[in-house]
Amino acid sequence: DQQVKQNSPSLSVQEGRISILNCDYTNSMFDYFLWYKKYPAEGPTFLISISSIKDKNEDGRFTVFLNKSAKHLSLHIVPSQPGDSAVYFCAASASGTSYGKLTFGQGTILTVHP
Amino acid sequence: DAGITQSPRHKVTETGTPVTLRCHQTENHRYMYWYRQDPGHGLRLIHYSYGVKDTDKGEVSDGYSVSRSKTEDFLLTLESATSSQTSVYFCAISESQVMAFFGQGTRLTVV
Numbered sequence: 001d002q003q004v005k006q007n008s009p010s011l012s013v014q015e016g017r018i019s020i021l022n023c024d025y026t027n028s029m030f031d032y033f034l035w036y037k038k039y040p041a042e043g044p045t046f047l048i049s050i051s052s053i054k055d056k057n058e059d060g061r062f063t064v065f066l067n068k069s070a071k072h073l074s075l076h077i078v079p080s081q082p083g084d085s086a087v088y089f090c091a092a093s094a095s096g097t098s099y100g101k102l103t104f105g106q107g108t109i110l111t112v113h114p
Numbered sequence: 115d116a117g118i119t120q121s122p123r124h125k126v127t128e129t130g131t132p133v134t135l136r137c138h139q140t141e142n143h144r145y146m147y148w149y150r151q152d153p154g155h156g157l158r159l160i161h162y163s164y165g166v167k168d169t170d171k172g173e174v175s176d177g178y179s180v181s182r183s184k185t186e187d188f189l190l191t192l193e194s195a196t197s198s199q200t201s202v203y204f205c206a207i208s209e210s211q212v213m214a215f216f217g218q219g220t221r222l223t224v225v
Contacts (some may be wrong), residue, residue, distance in 0.1 A: 004156075034213060036216075041218075041219070042218060043118075043206075044204070046215070048214055055167075072183075089156055099164045100147075100162075100208040100210070101172065101216060102159070102206075104149075106154055106156045107156050108156060
């Protein structure tokens, strides 16, 4: 069973517009959520995270929103830039004895057109 | 960038042969992980380690074994490689239990 799902395999937006990437989860034990960005032939790099005690976290052009009741989170990128074109992975973790194990979604390919 | 080195970066091997991938870290982080990335599946956890000689299975551990004899090294072994193990393998390290840093990846092809 896929505990973390990214239902949109790809997203295409124009430079300067908003990119919204979505992620759903099913495991109610998850209490920490992360977004990673991945360029081809490189490892994923951490982008932004949010704890379940918050519903929003901002870092520059990137904002993550968490809706616990809907078990849904989203990543907003404003304004989008061509350099943002990459694969974005949503990940979730359960604190306590999880030893930092992450459960990932399938990824969404973001393409930002100049 | 976190000091994580994966070797080799690319490998082609034949079905049935043993293969060992190495992950080396210079950050002295306690936790180390091996993930595989496949289209449509994202990254899936194979095995992880929470200390020297302390390891456990992840989501897709069948056909894989690991060892951690030193804090800085985490080895992933495919005892008898199969075509279904063709994948990109990522090592990750973590200290805080909440965020992992990933290596550059190893592309393994089993023919």
